Amino acid sequence: MSVEQALTIADLKERARRRVPKMFFDYADSGAWTEGTYRANEDDFHKVKLRQRVLVDMSNRSLASEMIGEKVSMPVALAPTGLTGMQHADGEMLAAQAAEEFGVPFTLSTMSICSIEDVRSVTTKPFWFQLYVMQDKDFVHNLIDRAKAAGCSALVLTLDLQILGQRHKDVRNGLSAPPRFTPKHLWQMATRPFWCLDMLGTKRRTFGNILGHAKGVTDLSSLSSWTTEQFDPQLSWKDIEWIRERWGGKLILKGILDEEDARMSLGSGADAIIVSNHGGRQLDGAASSISMLPRIVDAVGDRMEVHLDGGIRSGQDVLKAVCYGARGTYIGRPFLYGLGAGGKAGVRRALEIIHKELDVTMALCGERDIRNLSRENLLRDV
Numbered sequence: 311m312s313v314e315q316a317l318t319i320a321d322l323k324e325r326a327r328r329r330v331p332k333m334f335f336d337y338a339d340s341g342a343w344t345e346g347t348y349r350a351n352e353d354d355f356h357k358v359k360l361r362q363r364v365l366v367d368m369s370n371r372s373l374a375s376e377m378i379g380e381k382v383s384m385p386v387a388l389a390p391t392g393l394t395g396m397q398h399a400d401g402e403m404l405a406a407q408a409a410e411e412f413g414v415p416f417t418l419s420t421m422s423i424c425s426i427e428d429v430r431s432v433t434t435k436p437f438w439f440q441l442y443v444m445q446d447k448d449f450v451h452n453l454i455d456r457a458k459a460a461g462c463s464a465l466v467l468t469l470d471l472q473i474l475g476q477r478h479k480d481v482r483n484g485l486s487a488p489p490r491f492t493p494k495h496l497w498q499m500a501t502r503p504f505w506c507l508d509m510l511g512t513k514r515r516t517f518g519n520i521l522g523h524a525k526g527v528t529d530l531s532s533l534s535s536w537t538t539e540q541f542d543p544q545l546s547w548k549d550i551e552w553i554r555e556r557w558g559g560k561l562i563l564k565g566i567l568d569e570e571d572a573r574m575s576l577g578s579g580a581d582a583i584i585v586s587n588h589g590g591r592q593l594d595g596a597a598s599s600i601s602m603l604p605r606i607v608d609a610v611g612d613r614m615e616v617h618l619d620g621g622i623r624s625g626q627d628v629l630k631a632v633c634y635g636a637r638g639t640y641i642g643r644p645f646l647y648g649l650g651a652g653g654k655a656g657v658r659r660a661l662e663i664i665h666k667e668l669d670v671t672m673a674l675c676g677e678r679d680i681r682n683l684s685r686e687n688l689l690r691d692v
């Protein structure tokens with residue numbers, strides 16, 4: 311099946327499975343420990359039921375809205391994902407271009423393969439940058455300054471990865487950060503010839519934001535020990551202040567899953583929070599994102615934008631999150647599967663699939679403007 315023939319995100323996933331070496335496909339398709347939260351993120355969307363309405367004018371529909379004051383063609387951004395350039399050569403650059411052409415935000419991860427400057431060089435509009443706070447504060451200051459210099463229009467500060475959750479698949483596959491290749495890995499790559507050919511055509515195969523920018527990180531082995539030791543376990547609410555000051559632009563807090571944390575974020579000066587459990591990759595046993603969304607929206611009211619990620623696999627899922635009060639959503643794996651399935655065209659296809667599902671679902675719910683959706687469009691008590 312070609313990328314254009316893919317009708318669902320699941321179709322793209324199957325194509326990616328056949329084209330991406332197992333260790334990198336598994337890296338995307340994995341959650342922490344039992345993967346219970348990873349599964350719940352998807353499953354809980356199916357429990358939310360829609361109200362079907364009839365005999366209302368469904369013409370001239372619009373999915374356009376705003377996230378943190380930026381116009382978006384639909385309220386769906388690309389989530390920050392590490393090692394994206396391993397799903398497909400130059401993955402971050404291609405995904406950023408696809409997002410820009412579609413009119414939705416792209417978020418570059420600190421742990422990306424292509425650097426901030428690489429992505430800047432192939433885009434014409436501002437993208438967003440995701441920050442992990444490392445113990446090497448000079449490195450963090452420099453990273454914030456580089457994102458500013460590249461014209462990034464929002465900083466997404468990730469709060470739920472002060473220490474790394476364990477994903478069994480990565481351990482079993484012997485995946486290291488950055489990837490180092492054993493005979494088993496070389497065999498996995500040899501069975502994916504198109505992936506290899508594309509990879510041979512790029513020089514970007516390690517953490518582009520780090521190598522050459524962090525003190526003492528000059529080669530792959532120093533980079534490996536640096537990445538495992540550097541996440542700052544002491545990150546606290548106080549740190550948000552200096553980060554916000556140094557950044558000076560729009561700030562989004564990612565990884566809020568608790569009402570109390572949501573209320574605390576109100577005093578942080580951030581512009582938005584993302585209800586997220588890191589796609590089920592950190593605290594296994596945590597609640598799904600969609601199940602926590604309504605109470606977090608209620609906790610912050612209209613004092614701050616609430617966004618959501620985790621488990622979105624269709625436009626219907628986006629619509630449900632929007633009905634519960636999310637002003638924006640993010641997709642991680644759906645765009646990674648698209649990328650693995652067919653590079654930039656695959657990411658575009660993932661966005662087209664979600665856009666169409668969202669549009670048709672909205673119409674069948676009797677609505678014409680995504681900004682009018684509310685809990686009234688959902689059935690209670692199912």
Ligand SMILES: Cc1cc2nc3c(=O)[nH]c(=O)nc-3n(C[C@H](O)[C@H](O)[C@H](O)COP(=O)(O)O)c2cc1C
Pocket residue numbers: 337338339351389390391392393419420421440468564586587588589590591619620621622640641642643644
């Ligand atoms: C392969 C992979 C890598 C990720 N890397 C990062 C990262 O570097 N920074 C970050 O804040 N979140 C990261 N995340 C979490 C995503 O930003 C997002 O929260 C999650 O993917 C949403 O769930 P979904 O994949 O079900 O859409 C990663 C997720 C995946 C699947």
